[in-house]
Amino acid sequence: MEKKYLTTSPAQTRTLAKKISEYFFKKLSSNQSFVICLKGDLGGGKTTFLQGFAKGLGIKEKITSPTFVIAKRFNIYSLIKNKREFKNFYHFDCYRIGNPKEILNLDYIKIISNPRNIIAIEWPEKIKSMLPKNIVLIKFKFIDKKKREIVIKFKDAR
Ligand code: ADP
Ligand code: MG
Numbered sequence: 001m002e003k004k005y006l007t008t009s010p011a012q013t014r015t016l017a018k019k020i021s022e023y024f025f026k027k028l029s030s031n032q033s034f035v036i037c038l039k040g041d042l043g044g045g046k047t048t049f050l051q052g053f054a055k056g057l058g059i060k061e062k063i064t065s066p067t068f069v070i071a072k073r074f075n076i077y078s079l080i081k082n083k084r085e086f087k088n089f090y091h092f093d094c095y096r097i098g099n100p101k102e103i104l105n106l107d108y109i110k111i112i113s114n115p116r117n118i119i120a121i122e123w124p125e126k127i128k129s130m131l132p133k134n135i136v137l138i139k140f141k142f143i144d145k146k147k148r149e150i151v152i153k154f155k156d157a158r
Contacts, residue, residue, distance in 0.1 A: 005150045006143070013045050013148060014052030020152065021056030024136060030082045035112060035132055037124035040140030045148045046122045049138065050091060057118060059089055066093045071106045076118070087116040094126040103127045 007013040028034055036053070038046040050063045059074045066072060072091045079086040090111055097103060111117055112132055124131055141149040 001154045003152045005152070007045070007148050007150060008146050010045070010048045013048050013150070014055070016150065017049040017052030018056040021053040025057070025079070025081065028081060030084060031115060033112060033115065033132055033134065034086075034118045035121065035134070036119070036136040036138060037121045037131065038138050038140065039124060041142055044140030044142050045150070046138075046140055047093075049140070049150070050120050050122075053120065054089060054091075057086070057089055063091055066091075068096075070094065070096065070103075071108075071111075084115060086118055088114075088118070090117055090119045092119065092121045094121060094123040097123070097126040100127040100129050103130050 005016055007016055024034065024036075038049065040046060047063060047065045054061075054063050054074060058077055058079055061074055063072075063074075070093055074089040074091070076086045076089055088111075092103070092106075092108075094103065108127075108130065112119055121127070121131075124135075124137075137153040139151040139153070141151075143149055
């Protein structure tokens with residue numbers, strides 16, 4: 001399934017993202033991993049989207065574009081679904097990754113295998129061979145200075 005949105009400001013992108021995170025959380029089944037992948041050009045709105053997404057998960061800190069850090073962890077407070085308590089939100093920005101194997105140095109496998117984690121990956125194409133099967137794929141397209149097209153694809157959408 002695929003859904004297409006058009007936003008005309010960063011605030012609108014954040015609001016959309018907040019709704020999307022709440023929606024996915026509601027739909028999540030008990031053992032399913034929660035990995036979203038964000039593709040699209042620099043300045044497309046991936047990080048802006050994640051700011052709203054994180055807000056929907058109750059995260060207070062602001063998500064920023066990492067310059068050198070590739071993975072950042074955020075605390076999740078009291079987000080519980082079917083007795084499964086989510087503890088961490090991980091933001092991976094793979095822009096600077098050369099070889100997909102580099103991601104393994106960051107405890108990547110352990111992180112994506114932990115059912116208490118929610119994971120967002122910018123530039124997933126840089127670690128294509130390392131992506132799990134069930135992901136939510138979100139594509140960002142720069143239309144003009146303020147407009148972004150955001151396409152959300154559900155399930156196994158590599
Ligand atoms: P990316 O992570 O994809 O490189 P960012 O979210 O870091 O992109 O940057 C997006 C830039 O575009 C920000 O400077 C933001 O203010 C601007 N912008 C303008 N319009 C929008 C919009 N509709 N949605 C998201 N960002 C927008
Ligand atoms: Mg970014």
